[in-house]
Structures are given as C-alpha cells and as structure tokens.
Amino acid sequence: MTDNNHNCRAVSLVLLRHGESIWNKDNKFCGWVDADLADTGHQEAKTAGRILREKGFTFDVAFCSVLKRSVKSLNIVLDELDLHWIPVFKHWRLNERHYGALQGKNKAETAALFGEEQVKIWRRAYDVRPPPLEDSDPGWQGEDARYKFIDKRLIPRHECLKDAEQRILPYWHDVIFPKIKSGSRVLICVHGTSVRALLKYLNKVPEEEIIDLNIPTGIPLVFESDKDLSPVRHYYLADEAKVQAAIQKVADQGKARN
Numbered sequence: 001m002t003d004n005n006h007n008c009r010a011v012s013l014v015l016l017r018h019g020e021s022i023w024n025k026d027n028k029f030c031g032w033v034d035a036d037l038a039d040t041g042h043q044e045a046k047t048a049g050r051i052l053r054e055k056g057f058t059f060d061v062a063f064c065s066v067l068k069r070s071v072k073s074l075n076i077v078l079d080e081l082d083l084h085w086i087p088v089f090k091h092w093r094l095n096e097r098h099y100g101a102l103q104g105k106n107k108a109e110t111a112a113l114f115g116e117e118q119v120k121i122w123r124r125a126y127d128v129r130p131p132p133l134e135d136s137d138p139g140w141q142g143e144d145a146r147y148k149f150i151d152k153r154l155i156p157r158h159e160c161l162k163d164a165e166q167r168i169l170p171y172w173h174d175v176i177f178p179k180i181k182s183g184s185r186v187l188i189c190v191h192g193t194s195v196r197a198l199l200k201y202l203n204k205v206p207e208e209e210i211i212d213l214n215i216p217t218g219i220p221l222v223f224e225s226d227k228d229l230s231p232v233r234h235y236y237l238a239d240e241a242k243v244q245a246a247i248q249k250v251a252d253q254g255k256a257r258n
C-alpha cells in the first residue's frame with residue numbers, strides 16, 4: 001500500500017530496509033557478511049531521509065543492526081532529517097538472517113544450479129533454513145569482535161525467517177516496543193529479513209503468505225496505529241509504480257538469468 005497523505009499523529013513507527021549494498025548489486029547472498037553500501041544505496045538512503053523530512057516525519061529514537069549497510073543508511077537518513085542527536089541503538093539481534101553456506105554465492109548462479117523454486121524456498125520460506133556453514137568455515141562470524149560479548153551458541157551458522165524472528169522479537173518486546181509505549185517515535189533501519197519478521201509479527205501475516213513478501217531497499221514503510229498501539233495500516237512512502245518496480249527487482253534476483 002502507498003499513501004501520500006499520512007497522518008503523522010498516528011505514526012509511531014517507520015521501518016526501512018537499508019539502501020542497496022554492494023552485494024545486493026552483485027546479486028550475492030549476504031546475511032551476516034558486512035557488505036558496504038553501494039553508491040546507489042547511499043543515494044537511496046539520502047532520498048529516504050529527504051522524503052521523510054519533506055513529509056514532516058521526525059523521530060525520538062532510532063535502531064539499526066551492527067552491520068554497516070544498516071548503520072550507514074541510518075546515519076544518512078538522520079543527517080537528512082538533522083536528527084544527529086537522537087539516541088541510536090545498534091543491536092546484533094536486528095541483523096539480517098544468516099544465509100549459511102549460501103553467503104557470498106550469486107543468486108542467479110545458485111538458481112541455475114539448484115532451480116528457481118529451491119532458491120525461492122531458501123530466500124523466502126518461513127521455516128526452511130539454507131544449508132549451514134561447516135564448523136570449520138572461516139566465514140562464520142563467531143570470532144568477529146562485534147559479537148565478543150555474545151554467547152557463541154547464539155551466533156548462527158544458518159537461519160530461516162522463523163529463526164530470525166525468534167532472535168529479533170525478544171529485542172522488539174524488551175527494548176523497542178517499550179519506547180513506543182512511552183511515546184517515542186521510532187525509526188528502525190535494518191534488513192530485508194528483519195523487516196519481514198517485524199511486518200509478519202505486526203500485521204499477523206500468515207506463514208503461507210510470507211513467501212511472496214519482498215522488501216525493497218531504501219523506501220520507508222510507515223505504520224499507523226490506533227490508540228492501543230495496534231497497527232491499523234501501513235504504506236510505503238513512494239508512489240505505487242516505484243514501490244512495485246522495486247519489489248519486483250528484489251523478487252527477480254532469484255531468477256536463473258539475472
């Protein structure tokens with residue numbers, strides 16, 4: 001859904017997938033790999049911030065993951081909004097889902113090898129994990145300094161949406177939602193799967209429908225809620241054609257010829 005006539009008073013939450021990363025551009029499965037923003041991603045984040053500013057949005061607190069494409073996008077948006085001063089919380093629980101042994105692989109080549117249907121399942125099924133990283137795989141993030149204080153058993157070797165949801169929702173309940181309840185307007189700038197997990201939870205999207213939900217990069221997703229803070233509607237801050245084209249672009253990344 002898109003909307004250009006939002007009512008700011010009912011908005012306490014905006015979700016945003018970071019701008020396009022270099023690995024998005026190269027069509028590689030990324031997950032917990034710390035890929036940087038592409039130039040186009042910088043531009044998308046800047047545009048997202050500008051649109052939020054022009055439409056009169058402001059925030060009291062912001063959240064991102066510990067991956068630089070999320071952190072940098074949030075910084076760019078806050079710069080556009082001149083909101084450098086608001087508290088920003090970075091948390092590993094908001095990371096993208098872990099893509100396991102698929103990380104670094106090209107999606108179109110993977111689709112040519114295993115079939116588009118299998119790739120769609122790995123990308124979008126609710127509870128099907130991609131193949132895991134081997135114990136000896138140097139691509140496992142367990143030794144990364146940013147996860148130093150986290151129980152190693154919590155550092156995944158692969159994750160499906162359900163796994164990501166189970167690590168993200170405790171943070172939502174313990175930290176993010178209490179801020180909303182106490183009146184804060186919240187911006188969350190994270191990843192495709194983190195947004196899907198939150199959207200699924202907030203809108204009670206059935207498991208069988210989640211397979212067709214794709215999140216475009218760099219387009220703010222606004223949630224309006226009622227007085228009990230239950231979401232009543234959500235919409236992207238862009239015109240319908242732009243949103244649909246961006247969603248299709250994400251969906252098409254799993255095609256064998258891309």
Ligand SMILES: O=C(OP(=O)(O)O)[C@H](O)COP(=O)(O)O
Nearest residue numbers: 028029030031096123191192193
């Ligand atoms: O790291 C990823 O997501 P992100 O770009 O939102 O951080 C994934 O590689 C996105 O790929 P997908 O759209 O096939 O799930």
